[in-house]
Amino acid sequence: MMNLTVEDICVKGKKVLVRCDFNVPLNDKLEITDDNRIVGALPTIQYLIDNGAKVILCSHMGKPKGEPKPELSLAPVAKSLSEKLGKEVIFAADDNVVGENAKKAVANMKDGDVVLLENTRYRAEETKNVDAFSAELASLADVFVNDAFGTAHRAHCSNVGVTKYLDTAVAGYLIEKEIKFLGNAVNSPVRPLVAILGGSKVSSKISVIENLLKKVDKLIIGGGMAYTFFAAQGKTIGTSLLEEDYIDYAKKMLEQAGDKILLPIDTVVAKEFNNDAESKVVEGNIPDGWMGLDIGPKTIELFSKALDGAKTVVWNGPMGVFEMPNFAKGTNAIALKLAELDATTVIGGGDSVAAVNQAGLGSRMSHISTGGGASLEFLEGKALPGIVSLTMKKKVIAGNWKMNKTPSEAAALIKELAPKVADAKDTVIVCPTAVCLAAAVEAAKGTNIKVGAQNVYFEDSGAYTGEISADMLLDLGIEYVIIGHSERRQYFAETDETVNKKVLKAFEKGLTPIVCVGESLEQREYGITNDLVRLQTKIALSGLTEEQVSKTIIAYEPIWAIGTGKTATTEQAEEVCKAIRECVAEVYGNKAARKITIQYGGSVNAGNAAELFSENDIDGGLVGGASLKAPDFATIVNWK
Ligand SMILES: Nc1ncnc2c1ncn2[C@@H]1O[C@H](COP(=O)(O)OP(=O)(O)OP(=O)(O)O)[C@@H](O)[C@H]1O
Numbered sequence: 001m002m003n004l005t006v007e008d009i010c011v012k013g014k015k016v017l018v019r020c021d022f023n024v025p026l027n028d029k030l031e032i033t034d035d036n037r038i039v040g041a042l043p044t045i046q047y048l049i050d051n052g053a054k055v056i057l058c059s060h061m062g063k064p065k066g067e068p069k070p071e072l073s074l075a076p077v078a079k080s081l082s083e084k085l086g087k088e089v090i091f092a093a094d095d096n097v098v099g100e101n102a103k104k105a106v107a108n109m110k111d112g113d114v115v116l117l118e119n120t121r122y123r124a125e126e127t128k129n130v131d132a133f134s135a136e137l138a139s140l141a142d143v144f145v146n147d148a149f150g151t152a153h154r155a156h157c158s159n160v161g162v163t164k165y166l167d168t169a170v171a172g173y174l175i176e177k178e179i180k181f182l183g184n185a186v187n188s189p190v191r192p193l194v195a196i197l198g199g200s201k202v203s204s205k206i207s208v209i210e211n212l213l214k215k216v217d218k219l220i221i222g223g224g225m226a227y228t229f230f231a232a233q234g235k236t237i238g239t240s241l242l243e244e245d246y247i248d249y250a251k252k253m254l255e256q257a258g259d260k261i262l263l264p265i266d267t268v269v270a271k272e273f274n275n276d277a278e279s280k281v282v283e284g285n286i287p288d289g290w291m292g293l294d295i296g297p298k299t300i301e302l303f304s305k306a307l308d309g310a311k312t313v314v315w316n317g318p319m320g321v322f323e324m325p326n327f328a329k330g331t332n333a334i335a336l337k338l339a340e341l342d343a344t345t346v347i348g349g350g351d352s353v354a355a356v357n358q359a360g361l362g363s364r365m366s367h368i369s370t371g372g373g374a375s376l377e378f379l380e381g382k383a384l385p386g387i388v389s390l391t392m393k394k395k396v397i398a399g400n401w402k403m404n405k406t407p408s409e410a411a412a413l414i415k416e417l418a419p420k421v422a423d424a425k426d427t428v429i430v431c432p433t434a435v436c437l438a439a440a441v442e443a444a445k446g447t448n449i450k451v452g453a454q455n456v457y458f459e460d461s462g463a464y465t466g467e468i469s470a471d472m473l474l475d476l477g478i479e480y481v482i483i484g485h486s487e488r489r490q491y492f493a494e495t496d497e498t499v500n501k502k503v504l505k506a507f508e509k510g511l512t513p514i515v516c517v518g519e520s521l522e523q524r525e526y527g528i529t530n531d532l533v534r535l536q537t538k539i540a541l542s543g544l545t546e547e548q549v550s551k552t553i554i555a556y557e558p559i560w561a562i563g564t565g566k567t568a569t570t571e572q573a574e575e576v577c578k579a580i581r582e583c584v585a586e587v588y589g590n591k592a593a594r595k596i597t598i599q600y601g602g603s604v605n606a607g608n609a610a611e612l613f614s615e616n617d618i619d620g621g622l623v624g625g626a627s628l629k630a631p632d633f634a635t636i637v638n639w640k
């Protein structure tokens with residue numbers, strides 16, 4: 001499912017509540033020591049300012065546990081934002097977040113103004129997702145933008161609860177980029193895919209390992225995570241970090257994983273948790289009275305070798321206490337290894353990002369994710385509450401009746417269908433044969449069913465026996481038209497060039513084209529599917545503006561799946577629809593690529609529609625046989 005983004009809605013004059021992730025590290029003088037997350041939020045904030053929105057920012061910081069704690073106020077963030085944006089960011093200092101100061105500041109806003117609310121976790125309700133606080137936050141705004149990927153795996157008031165009280169909730173640029181980047185790492189990684197886990201939040205991370213193991217080719221475990229696994233192996237760990245409750249789980253993972261999991265073979269241990277403590281390197285067991293604070297030199301070599309040849313690497317959690325120079329060697333060495341790899345490297349986690357930036361290698365990574373746990377859960381394929389609560393792009397589900405139904409039968413079918421799809425969230429279209437169009441339009445009056453034609457000619461009038469012009473369709477009240485269906489290409493000499501002429505004519509007159517592309521079985525077996533549909537797409541859309549492309553519907557229909565009962569697998573359908581979208585992005589830009597509708601067609605039925613339509617790049621379906629029976633087509637239309 002593809003969510004809407006900030007570019008998909010009109011924000012001018014609107015009060016826009018933006019959930020950012022300003023959970024930035026502060027030193028004891030309350031100075032921001034790493035502003036990566038603030039910098040990451042700027043593109044969305046600037047876009048909203050430039051487009052005349054009233055921008056109301058909110059975020060959490062640290063864990064004030066429902067009490068106002070001055071050391072966790074967002075005041076320093078407001079100052080940093082004002083400097084970075086070059087304009088005043090009004091800080092609404094309210095201990096209860098949505099208090100009189102906040103309400104007054106919002107009431108006084110003009111288009112383009114920016115207000116930052118106080119730390120949402122000053123309110124105990126925030127992390128419990130209590131409706132009352134969600135409603136308070138939502139009452140400040142007209143629309144919601146979620147740009148906090150770092151908390152997307154949490155269902156709190158400020159990132160999920162608010163969406164219950166605002167009709168429109170969209171993704172900001174940061175979340176959009178994370179979804180795109182991590183989505184590729186999850187759904188179509190270039191392998192070998194290696195994950196590296198470390199850090200100290202063992203309990204929250206150790207539970208994702210089981211799912212990660214299904215996705216990755218290798219899993220490297222270092223940092224504080226490693227010692228629970230050492231204990232599971234029966235090794236002594238001295239006073240190192242340990243999650244007692246997870247020893248059995250770690251044992252199970254080691255049994256399941258075989259040689260997929262790599263653990264440290266030597267450890268830098270110290271007597272105390274400080275940089276100048278007495279330290280040494282030990283192999284295997286960690287002696288009593290000592291604690292592991294970094295991976296040792298042999299482990300650095302072992303992990304580096306394991307990373308050789310990796311094509312996608314996701315890293316969450318430092319290999320040691322990197323804040324202390326004497327225990328930063330392991331983290332720095334792994335960071336350098338990733339920087340030198342010819343691979344897609346994704347760094348997730350507040351401290352992991354800080355560690356990589358501290359090593360001066362941040363710019364050499366492919367993607368710096370602002371989410372730690374969020375990126376891990378995304379990688380393991382979990383639905384993140386902060387993303388699934390966004391407004392999803394509407395699907396378009398069309399029934400192509402082909403040469404079936406008389407006018408009276410067409411009218412009867414629409415009458416039977418209408419009540420069954422009256423509450424559909426998506427766009428519903430039926431495409432009867434030309435002689436049925438008038439009856440269909442009449443029958444569809446007062447319903448949410450739109451009517452489309454199955455073909456149109458590219459001339460306005462003249463000696464074209466049997467053909468139908470766009471004006472004739474418009475005069476009947478037709479809104480959509482299928483163009484270039486494989487049956488017209490196969491039996492009636494339709495070509496890519498005539499398809500393009502018809503598409504241009506459709507837009508010239510105000511019809512929305514449903515442009516069919518797709519390969520034959522032979523072409524698929526030759527391995528030229530993506531090349532072919534990309535070519536068909538480029539020719540079909542040639543000459544259109546970006547805006548017209550955004551309004552176009554493309555139906556990917558593998559010819560070998562049409563009317564055969566053989567459906568492309570969900571992976572095949574998603575892969576080709578994604579390739580079409582990427583092709584559109586190359587030619588018309590990301591905005592048009594996101595807005596264009598890409599359907600799948602080819603033996604879509606009540607049993608497979610939900611799985612197909614849940615895919616990120618499948619925006620609905622072009623349904624043949626299954627649309628000729630009202631109950632079946634209604635099940636497809638009500639797929640969610
Ligand atoms: N062997 C170790 N013993 C104790 N602490 C460790 C060890 N190795 C790393 N750490 C600590 O782990 C902390 C980071 O862990 P954490 O799990 O928070 O990683 P992160 O990158 O911030 O991920 P996230 O954003 O998901 O929390 C650092 O402060 C580091 O000092």
Ligand SMILES: O=C(O)[C@H](O)COP(=O)(O)O
Pocket residue numbers: 399400485557561562563564565601602603604622623624625626
């Ligand atoms: O236009 C269509 O709907 C396609 O040809 C799919 O037809 P089918 O659903 O009968 O396979």
